[in-house]
Amino acid sequence: MAPSTSQLYHHLLLFFLVFLFHAQQCPAAGGSWSVLLPSIGISAMHAQLLPNDRVVMYDRTDFGVSNISLPNGACRPNTTDCSAHSVEYDVASNTVRPLMVLSNVWCSSGTLMPDGRLVQTGGFDDGYRVVRIYKSCDSCDWQEIRNGLNQQRWYATNHILPDGRQIIIGGRRAFSYEFYPKMSATENTPSLPFLVQTNDPNVENNLYPFVFLYPDGNLFIFANNRAILFDYSNNQVIKTYPTMPDGQPRSYPSTGSAVLLPLRITKGTVNAVEVLVCGGAPKGAFVNANKGIFDGALDTCGRIKISDPNPQWVMETMPLARVMGDMLLLPNAHVLIINGVSAGVAGWELGRNPVLSPVVYQPDKQVGSRFEVQNPSTIPRVYHSTAVLLRDGRVLVGGSNPHDKYEFGNVLYPTELSLEAYSPSYLDSNSSDLRPKIILPVKNTKIGYGKQLVIVFTVSGIVDPSSVSVTMMAPPFNTHSFSMNQRLLVLDGGVAAKILGKSRYQVVVTTPPSGNVAPAGNYLLYVVHKEIPSPGIWVQMQ
Known part of the structure; x- marks a missing residue:
């Protein structure tokens, strides 16, 4: 039976109201993109801005040759590989310089130390227990300490501490933490039962845990779908936070992202301490993706005021579902969500449907009006991509290699060696x-x-x-x-x-x-x- 004119009118009105509601929820905003270099020779899997406005980036050493040679005919020791697997990008001159990294830095972690050195830890195989140090200068290169760690650290998280050391937490089959530099040669490696409790043996959904320094000197640690406040000096859990209401995993390989929201200081006191966790992949997505079934990514964020006596998660809906997205704090206290895909999980060949449009989250606005979709890139940034804020306010975007080798043709998402700059709308x-x-x-x-x-x-x-x-x-x-x-x-x-x-x-x-x-x-x-x-x-x- 055909609908009446009145029914058509009401349907059209309903459609218009729904459209208007969504338009208000996630209006298109600004931002612009530019390609800085078509190739830096490597796919930027890891990245750190240094205090001289250079960015050190690296990939891995065990996949074969890269697309940039080491200088002066040098080769990695005991190999025929004469290519670089790390580079230093100079923002001012828009150039790269190849660096020599010896051990395998694949899926490692790092911290910028108070003296400006990047101290980088762990990795795979011959890099499991290596500490690498990079101090930037025109001729500087990586220095390596072969057994600098007590335990193997692969997919661990590092954080700088108030005493100037860094803490290294977790990693694959490493349910513990340690420090660098060591106070003594016999410094122990305390166990962290929370990492056992959040570990799914079939998926290991607690790798690269989200770690933030709380203003009282303790650490907020989030893994899988749970979080604690942890006193690392006494190996003691101070507080256990509620599980995220949807119970979905947010840590690698169900890779969401997280930020400590801007800390506002008044009369020497931080007013409130909040954490925002966004995106990820639902339970079962990792197993399904390995069977060729790519579940849709999560479109939710959880926000929690961890300074409250009785903190609770408040859930929000993003305009774009996203897994493997990066969350960056911007200088104006907004949050940029960039990179990633809308289906699948982290891992070789396990992500689908790149999300090309960044989203800006404005923490101080009311729930329902915090997200703004930005102008899209044309380059997919999927597994193993990176994003780094530069001093001038742009965001450096690189990487994307969802394959176990460099693949430039006959694949769904070719290896990406380019560097882009995303300019937020404040640079218009x-x-x-x-x-x-x-x-x-x-x-x-x-x-x-x-x-x-x-x-x-x-x-x-x-x-x-x-x-x-x-x-x-x-x-x-x-x-x-x-x-x-x-x-x-x-x-x-x-x-x-x-x-x-x-x-x-x-x-x-x-x-x-x-x-x-x-x-x-x-x-x-x-x-x-x-x-x-x-x-x-x-x-x-x-």
């Missing part, structure tokens, strides 16, 4: 007159804890002094959809005041109160005006 040219530029302090200024810091900046357009904030970003180590050590601080400060001429202003802020809130090391300092950040400057917290 129509915002240039609102964009601050920091004049003082100068780069590499050393700053102490709980001190007054005077910042002088210029803005060419009209300034709203009440809409100025100052943020500090710890540059993270990125691999496998998680940025280790990622941390954004919104500093306590007054209203910006004009001091010289029509375009020069100053704002006085208080630096972080302690190493529990901001471990010593290199940070990017930004002035943000109307949600538009300045280019960052490097400062040293000490």
